[in-house]
Amino acid sequence: MLIEIPARRGKAVRLRRGQSVRVVNTRGQQVVDTWAFVADDIAEFMSMEHSRVAIGRIIPGIGDSMVTNRRRPILTLIADNSGGIHDTLFAACDRWRYELLGCAGYHDNCTDNLAAALAELGLVPPETPAPLNLFMNIPVVDGNRVEIRPPVSTPGSYVTLRAEADCIVAFSACPQDIVPINGLALQPTEAHFDVLD
């Protein structure tokens, strides 16, 4: 059953070890910030800085297991027909990001979406870990410079992540509409996921 991640909003789901979640880029150009927390101790969570060490690259490929801040596997990328471009380098957007981009009032942001998604499950994030930014296109050019580019993914393309531990996975359909992270149209959209046994 496809569950909606509404445009500009977050959504979390519990996974048992061995279950998978398929994250669908419904409209094709939507970045989905993704976090995972160990079910019985959310102080242990998927960590990009530990995962880069574990997988030996900055973008996970099929078969790569992201690890927690205790270096234990938590999510393995088992399928990807989106073009294989994701980001592990950039922080989740937050109120300060949008203030710096010139927004006067409140702007939806992935950091608050994570907190809201976990709150629906009665949980409080211990911190805001750097997310696995699915479909986000941040190439490292000349070994150093990072660029912000539109996604290469197409409508209906997806990635599938298998849980290596009982965990809570949280998503945010990134509300960025000032830089072209979510496509040149600057139009954040909904995305979807379903849980596979």
Add this chain to the structure above:
Amino acid sequence: MLIEIPARRGKAVRLRRGQSVRVVNTRGQQVVDTWAFVADDIAEFMSMEHSRVAIGRIIPGIGDSMVTNRRRPILTLIADNSGGIHDTLFAACDRWRYELLGCAGYHDNCTDNLAAALAELGLVPPETPAPLNLFMNIPVVDGNRVEIRPPVSTPGSYVTLRAEADCIVAFSACPQDIVPINGLALQPTEAHFDVLD
């Protein structure tokens, strides 16, 4: 006055806004994990995932300001004669890193060194942020693969970081002696720093 960061150990110092700290790679091949916390609220700290967004690259160059998890400047790189190779991608080493590398007993590690350095000042780190790994050589090859290489720095070379806020800066002379992060000799050494007004 040069202060020693003993081999395999951590050390922290308070900086006032406008002061700088010069970090000296005394023997030339020693990685120094570096953190910064805002003095009056250590829940705000230097963040690599926010800094990469702010500076538009994965390795800071002269003039670049690292920012906090609230996206405020905290440390600016104002001098560097070490070859300009540093790392923002890898987590601090920790007990789990050395367990995975096959160490049977306890191994000194940068995560515990951060906690010990702050404890000397009566502080507890709110978490272990991803460090600015000075002198650490982790190139991104072909835009994706990360490699572990010895430092390019030479004995006595240094970087200078200016405080953009009153802060606590913590260092760890990385005790890694299994992979050649601290040189092909696999011999962690001391490093030094001094505070410049």
